[in-house]
Amino acid sequence: MADRVVRPLAAKYDRLQEYPWEIRDALAEAGLFGTWIPKEFGGGGGGVLDLCLVVEELSRACGGVGVLFAVNALGSFPILLSGTDEQKHKYLEPIAKGEKLIAFGLSERPAGSDASGLITSAVEDGDEWVLNGSKKWTTNGGAADIYSVFAVTDPNSRSRRISAIIVEKGDPGFEIGRAEDKMGIRCVPVVELHFDGCRVPKDRLLGGRPGLGFKHAMMTLDRARPGVAAQAVGLAAGALEYATVYATQRKQFGAAISSFQMIQQMLADMASRVEAGRQLVHAAARACDAGVPQLTKMAALSKLFATDMAMQVTTDAVQIFGGYGYMKDYPIEKFMRDAKITQIYEGTNQVQRLVIARNLIKESGKLDHLSAFIPLPDHPNTLDDQARAERASPGA
Ligand SMILES: Cc1cc2nc3c(=O)[nH]c(=O)nc-3n(C[C@H](O)[C@H](O)[C@H](O)COP(=O)(O)OP(=O)(O)OC[C@H]3O[C@@H](n4cnc5c(N)ncnc54)[C@H](O)[C@@H]3O)c2cc1C
Structure with a gap:
């Protein structure tokens, strides 16, 4: 598939910097989007190894298509790891069929390597969460229908500050922002996401419990x-x-x-x-x-x-x-x-x-038994001390 479908189109979409929907359709038809999704949620029941084999083959023909595919695993792992059964059925089934794409919104302008420093907030209001803030560098953004978004739900907590919330394309107050002009992986969009009083139903909180997002x-x-x-x-x-x-x-x-x-x-x-x-x-x-x-x-x-x-x-x-x-x-x-x-x-x-x-x-800590063979330089009984003692009284 990589040779037949992806390779002939790689240069075209790199030049155009456009999402290659025809490749998405072919991957969906081949059932590949279900690779890492359990059978009970409509997938192929494979694991990370299966995912890696597909990604390697696609990337051999086009690195952009490799990530275009893999980013759906990145976006859906939070649902797999922490979603309720209902959330898994609702979101993973269309992803497995390739009908819907998903993205992962963690990074922000102030929070790159230090992802825990993110500031996008989600506040409970009646039966809804209200999100405010922006995400940076969301791969698949715009093309995707579903977004795993990480937001601060408890600013006063040290360890349970952040929660994962699903946002869907079309939710009020949710907008796709600027698309980046990139050096590589040009066929897949990388965009900003904006939440301006974005309201989503309460049951979009992954797992139904706040604070476990990070x-x-x-x-x-x-x-x-x-x-x-x-x-x-x-x-x-x-x-x-x-x-x-x-x-x-x-x-x-x-x-x-x-x-x-x-x-x-x-x-x-x-x-x-x-x-x-x-x-x-x-x-x-x-x-x-x-x-x-x-x-x-x-x-x-x-x-x-x-x-x-x-x-x-x-x-x-x-x-x-x-x-x-x-x-x-x-x-x-x-x-x-x-x-x-x-x-x-x-x-x-x-x-x-x-x-x-x-x-x-x-x-x-598990290698403590090796300490006996490594005299510390500031330990009174170093090899040097032993050698000196040996010289002072040979054969003692
Ligand atoms: C094309 C693209 C697609 C992306 N897709 C996504 C996505 O889908 N979802 C998402 O959430 N994010 C995504 N990202 C974000 C990506 O994960 C971050 O860019 C990355 O984590 C680095 O953050 P930063 O760019 O803010 O760099 P910074 O964190 O500002 O780092 C700048 C430099 O400082 C170094 N540095 C930082 N901290 C340390 C440290 N403690 N010790 C030593 N060196 C350090 C870094 O290694 C780097 O060299 C994407 C980024 C790009 C460019």
Whole structure:
């Protein structure tokens, strides 16, 4: 499907920066939008690994289509994780059929990496929630019918400040704002959302209990980050394929450039990195599906490694195309542009490093038995002291 439907349209929608509804229709017809949704809510019953496999394949042909698809998982995970049964039936079924698209509204102008600093508010008024504020960078915004929106419901609480509320296209006081003009992933819209006294029924609060929104946003990111990593692996794999084919066809000095060892070295390094990234993504996705306790770290590891890898591999692919790689007439520069965002969204790679390091430090408690082998420099009984004692009375 990626080769037949997506690849021939990739350059067109990149140029137009328009949502490719014909691709959405084909994905819906193939039943792919239900990949990660349980069968009882109309989906295919797959997990994060299935999601990642589809995202990788789509991204191999177009990174924009990869995220156009994956962002529906990002938007629907909060419903899956915390929605009531009624909310799951109401929202997940049309998403699974591909009839409705969904978006995830967490980031705001003042709240990017520090998502907990968001200020959009939701106040109870009779049978309704009234939302005020704006969201920044909402992928799928405008195209989507359903929005998982995170808003402050208890400004005085430290741990239960934020709740997740579903907003639907057409709700009074809800408007789609400015669409961004982007470097890459240009076929999928990224917009601002505005809530100006936006009124939604009370039963739109996810799970029916306020205060759990931030926790569920973080749990969502744990499950969605392997999807970004899969997008990166697909982009890198797709760029490597183009670079390999080009290298066998382009001749210089009377020979195909693929016969030059420096090009071979680049291709070999690219291939080993792609495969390493792919295996790590699969391991992280399996960890998500198994619900292992190290989920957060695994998701961050896969996102960090695969997206940095994709930036390097797609840049090297452009290098193999030489000057032609720099031109928009060739498909390869788009891979490099599309890859860049994977290092930024769903938590920048600096943030992934923080997450990984924090988890490593937390887990180090389990490694206490190693302390016996590591004398601390300021401990009275250091190796140095022992060595000095040994010198003073040899054989003692
Ligand atoms: C195309 C696009 C699509 C997006 N889609 C969505 C979406 O659908 N839904 C959504 O909610 N959000 C979305 N985002 C938002 C995205 O997740 C944020 O852009 C990202 O989390 C970074 O926030 P920021 O842009 O405000 O950067 P900032 O947080 O301002 O960061 C700026 C720089 O500072 C670094 N930095 C920040 N804090 C630290 C720290 N503690 N230590 C070290 N370095 C730090 C960052 O790594 C970065 O390099 C999207 C963004 C883009 C660009």
